[in-house]
Every structure is written in C-alpha cells, then in structure tokens.
Amino acid sequence: MDVKQFCEGIKLDPNAQRIIYEYQMDEWQYQAYKRQFYANRYSFFENVKQSERYRQLFLYLFVRFAVDAYEEYQRRGIDDGIYFDTFHDIQIWCMTCKRDYDEYGIEEYNWLQEHIQLRLFRVGRLQFQPFPFERTLEVEGRTLFNNQLVLNVHIPSGEPLDPRSVEESFERASTFFRGITPIFTCHTWLLYPELNRVLTPDSNILQFQKHFIIYDVDHESRQAEERIFNQLRADYGQYEEHTYLQRSAKAFLQAGNKLGCGYGIKLNPIR
Known part of the structure; x- marks a missing residue:
C-alpha cells in the first residue's frame, strides 16, 4: 500500500490529494511524529497544533499513519474493502473541514485516531x-x-x-x-x-x-x-x-x- 493507492482507495478529494503529494517532510521528522502519536496522542495533538497550518499537517500525517496501518490489517486477515471503507472517514472529515474552515485538512483528529489505532x-x-x-x-x-x-x-x-x-x-x-x-x-x-x-x-x-x-x-x-x-x-x-x-x-x-x-x-x- 502506498499513499497514492490509499488516497484513490478512500476517494479523497483531488485537491486534498494534491496537498499530501506536495507536502514536504523529511522521513526522520515523520517517524518522530509517528513515535509521539503512539506514545502519547494528547502530546502529539498539542505538538501538531503548534504548526501554522495544522489541519493540513493532520491530514498528511493521518494519511501516512493509515497507510502504515495496512500491514496490521493484512496480518489480521481484514479485507481491503473494510480497510478502505474505514479510512474513508478521512475524506468525510476532510470535506467537513473544508466546509467549516475553508481549507482541506482534518480538525476531527481525536476521532480519527481511533481508526489509526484499529479501535474502530x-x-x-x-x-x-x-x-x-x-x-x-x-x-x-x-x-x-x-x-x-x-x-x-x-x-x-x-x-x-x-x-x-x-x-x-x-x-x-x-x-x-x-x-x-x-x-x-x-x-x-x-x-x-x-x-x-x-x-x-x-x-x-x-x-x-x-x-x-x-x-x-x-x-x-x-x-x-x-x-x-x-x-x-x-x-x-x-x-x-x-x-x-x-x-x-x-x-x-x-x-x-x-x-x-x-x-x-x-x-x-x-x-
């Protein structure tokens, strides 16, 4: 599973996809965010919210976290239909963010972390x-x-x-x-x-x-x-x-x- 396959699989809006594809982040920085997310999600939330365009950063990170979660889906024998249907919530909440804040991103970060951690x-x-x-x-x-x-x-x-x-x-x-x-x-x-x-x-x-x-x-x-x-x-x-x-x-x-x-x-x- 790669980011492009994922975005197409959840039917993410093309404008939101463009933000993700163009987002600039070093791999070491991404891994640091990921470690913090799994170690202490509340600290992670506060850290991300310090960024100027934090909703776009949440979108970028949650898409990558979801891609990484695919391996665990496979290990548990969960089919791709449930995987894509579950993470289609990213598209739903991304469009809600566009409606409410006039930007493609994620504001419902506390809700979507449940999907990432395979609790929903x-x-x-x-x-x-x-x-x-x-x-x-x-x-x-x-x-x-x-x-x-x-x-x-x-x-x-x-x-x-x-x-x-x-x-x-x-x-x-x-x-x-x-x-x-x-x-x-x-x-x-x-x-x-x-x-x-x-x-x-x-x-x-x-x-x-x-x-x-x-x-x-x-x-x-x-x-x-x-x-x-x-x-x-x-x-x-x-x-x-x-x-x-x-x-x-x-x-x-x-x-x-x-x-x-x-x-x-x-x-x-x-x-």
Whole structure:
C-alpha cells in the first residue's frame, strides 16, 4: 500500500490529494511524529497544533499513519474493502473541514485516531467500536455489566441510512467481531424519541430507531442541531431550511421543543 493507492482507495478529494503529494517532510521528522502519536496522542495533538497550518499537517500525517496501518490489517486477515471503507472517514472529515474552515485538512483528529489505532472499523453502512459498557443495566431480562465489552455503533455521514444496508451491517459485524457478544450500543441524536414528531413514519431514521431499546435520553444535547444545520445558533430563526428535515426541525424548535440525544441498546437473540 502506498499513499497514492490509499488516497484513490478512500476517494479523497483531488485537491486534498494534491496537498499530501506536495507536502514536504523529511522521513526522520515523520517517524518522530509517528513515535509521539503512539506514545502519547494528547502530546502529539498539542505538538501538531503548534504548526501554522495544522489541519493540513493532520491530514498528511493521518494519511501516512493509515497507510502504515495496512500491514496490521493484512496480518489480521481484514479485507481491503473494510480497510478502505474505514479510512474513508478521512475524506468525510476532510470535506467537513473544508466546509467549516475553508481549507482541506482534518480538525476531527481525536476521532480519527481511533481508526489509526484499529479501535474502530466500518463494516458496511455502520462503524463499530469495541467498548466497555460503563454501567450495569438490565434490559429485557438480560443484564449488561459494568465494563462488559460491547460494540458501540457510529453512523458515518454521506449515504442514506437505508434499512437493508443497516441490517446487513449488523449481521456482518456480528461475524467480524469474533469473540465479542453481539450487543450493540449507540448514543446519537438519531435515537431521540421525539423525532417521531419531526419525521414522517417511513423515515430511515425512525426505521433505524426500531433496532434499539432506548434506555436513557439527554434532552439538553444539541448534537441534532449540529448535524442537521451544520452549526449552532442561539436564535433558531437563523437556521437554514434547504431540506425537509431542516424545515421540520426548525419549526419544532421554534415551537419551544428540544432535540436531544438517545442512548440505545440492540440485543441479538440468544442462540
């Protein structure tokens, strides 16, 4: 795997590819960054952020780290499809950086380090992250214990949340993560129960909710506003109305309601 193969494999924007190909860095300097990343990622983050164009530097380094991670993917027998799908997040967040900061780069460095360290994988439509459950909870007669390993679910942007692709993703993840009981947890605005007052019954989001038992709700979270409108405003009237979801969510908020987050669990049947 080389940098060009990688960039093409994750469908990185040509303008972002140009930045990487033209970036000037000695090999000894790259190896020093890499050692610091694996030794102490927080120190690494602060070091990189001292650079004038640190978002471009994060993009360059994470692409090279991901290329280096390919060897470990091969050693574990993980196919190239999952490798490229997982690191396609670099393209997603690079374009988010362009939208928010008007430059190709990476601002979500703390999130993408999970991919680099092989702690998160995209399997089909969804991403999965083995994670210790942080409480003891009884759900439908089954007990989840504090620190029990579960599969935390994340929903990358960019594609419809098609019910069939979601179902296939859960099925593939149950096989991919051998040795982990297929119990899925998810914390997201997509699981907020009040969305049934915002969306039509056939909404993909509401179909996604049906996979989960919602065991807790955070009414104060504003993640939904961030995701729907790509920004937070104190005055709801300033939100855009380009899509049905934006129009419906804006009206819901202006009527004095809140859009929070839900915490959900999906339990596979015991066999």
